[in-house]
Amino acid sequence: MRAVYVSLLLVISQGTYVDLKKSNNSENIHRRQPSVWYPRHQRSTEPEILTEDGAVKVERGETARLRCEVAGLGDFVLMWKQNSRVISAGNLLVRKDSRFQLEVEDGVSNLLIRGVDRSDSGEYICEVDIMGRPIRVRQTLDVLVPPVVKARETELELYKGQNYTLSCSGQGYPNPQIVWTRKVKYYNDGYLENYGNQGLSFSLINVTRHDAGIYTCSAVNGVRAPATADINVRIKYRPEVEIEQTWRMEFTTTEVEIDCIVFANPPAQVTWFRDSGKIFETDRVLMTEKPGRWTIKIVNLRDTDFGNYSCRASNILGKSQAFTFLSGRPRPPKFTSPSLNFHPHSYNLTWRTEAFAPVTEYKLRYRQSKESSHHEGGIWSELVLPVAQPSIAQHYTLRNLKTGSVYDVVGFAKNQYGWSDHSKTFTFFNKGVDFSTEQVKQKPKDESNIIQDKEEEKPPKIKEEKVVQHVRSSGVYVKSSICYTIAILAFYVIYRQ
Structure with missing residues (x-):
């Protein structure tokens, strides 16, 4: 062949x-x-993936970098996969997507994904096949999305007494949490922010004017700043009226202001009346108006100005009014003494009273205050105090008080027009002597006495030391005497022998 x-x-x-x-x-x-x-790699050390399984979190739109480091790769091929889909093999980028890019150097392969979106989230596998025995590491890509929130409505009008549920929806990854806040506008105090519930909805039950304001739903998921949406809630209601009196005493004249505070939506029209007649502005009766507040100022008050004053407010939803009686009776006393007392059994009570005519008599009621809401206070004690010298400021000393007790006081004032209304309850604490601030007074001593005192203080210690020293020295003397006696006896015995 x-x-x-x-x-x-x-x-x-x-x-x-x-x-x-x-x-x-x-x-x-x-x-x-x-x-x-055998293949070359089986004649040397097999490849080893040094990178461990991990997770990469990247915000949407940014670039994700997935790292895979292999030692001893040699001629083996490193592949990137997403699920079962091959992205790259060695230096070759198989997936035709311009957002993907490879960085390969010294056994390190970085897979870059630019402009990531939620669809890029998932598990990415770095794999090396060793003769049908693959080794791999997994990198989980988590694409974060900033929160977005949307309110069902941005403007809302409700009538007093209605029920309504505000609603907001949020999106993002992770799923955002919805937090509710409310901004309330006051005439003089600016904005006050109150925190409310958490959830997709916020319920308003039997609304009143106090529920009006700007409600904000905020979506929070830890990615960038929270997203917010505002809902402006307006409450429509009939006028609600409050009335106040303020007195000012200046020498021989008295000035009175009557304030009518009106809450209403839509805005209200306000009219003043005394008894049954409408009030008009004069040189002594001045009228001013500010947002939500109407004021009558009566200068140089006379007894002919006394009567029943009322302010009446109205809008399309209804009417309301409030009354106050202007008379020559004194105003209720206002207590000015401190609320903490350091005297053990007495307390100096001070107060001021404004009155059109001089006050002729005061009445004070006081008692030991109740300890808690479950216990009644003590029995009221009443004092009637005639006024010898008329004055706006007055004082009286309460006696026989208990140390460590709280007391309530109520006052009344009387003049030729009658008794005033009772004052606001004034409370003070009878603490007793404050030893932390009590100064102990001592007579001054001259230097000779001070030196003598010091000398008198030291001897006990010195004597004690001397006693100890004497005992020690006595012990040494006794030991020495015994030794001396024994030595003499021993010499005598030896000499006799």
Whole structure:
């Protein structure tokens, strides 16, 4: 048979060529066992992935970087996959997406994804196949989305007594939490923010004017700043009226202001009346108006100005009015003494009273205050105090008080027009002597006495030391005497022998 030189080149994946021995006999090809060759990587250390499983969090629109570091990669091929879809093999980018990019250097492969979106979230696998035995590491990409919130309505009008539920919806990743706040506008105090409930809705039950304001729903998920949406809630209601009196005493004249405070939506029209007649502005009766407040100022008050004053407010939803009686009776006393007393059994009570005519008599009621809401206070004690010298400021000393007790006081004032209304309850604490601030007074001593005192203070310690020293020295003396006696006896015995 014609001599045949057979050379078979086998290409083994990731390995080397295997060259079977040449033979002149074709039959020897079937009988001869081929030489065994191993891939190069099996003749050295196998690849090892140094990167551990992990998670990468990136905000939407930014660039995600997934890292995979392999030691001893050699001729093996590193592949990136998403689920079962191959993204890259070695330096070759298989996935045709311009947002994907590879950075490969010294066994490190970084997969870059630009402009990530929520659809890019998921598990990415870095894999190296070693002769059908793959090793891999997983990188989980979590794309974060800033919160977005939307209110069902931005403007809302309700009538007093209605029920309504405000609603907001939020989106983002992670799923945002909805927090409700309310901004309330006052005439002089600006905005006050109150925190409300958490959830997609906020319920308003039996609304009043106090429920009006700007409600804000905020979506919070920890990605950037919270997203907010405002709902302006307006409450429509009939006027609600309050009335106040303020007196000012200046020498021989008295000035009175009567304030009518009106809450209404829509805004109200306000009219003043005394008894049954409408009030008009004069040189002594001045009228002013501010947002929500109407004022009558009566200068140089006379007894002819006394009467029943009322302010009446009205809008399309209804009417309301409030009354106050202006008379020559004194105003209720206002207590000015401190609320903490350091005297053990007495307390100096001071107060001021404004009156059109001089006050002729005061009445004070006081008692030991109740300890808690479950216990009644003590029995009221009443004092009637005639006024010898008329004055706006007065004082009286309460006696026989208990130390460590709280007392309530109520006052009344009387003049030729009658008794005033009772004052607001005034409360004070009878603490007793404050030893923390009590100064102990001592007579001054001259230097000779001070020196003598010091000398008198020291001897006990010195004597004690001397006693101890004497005892110690006595012990030494006794020991010495015993030793001396024993020595003499021993000498005497030896001498006799």
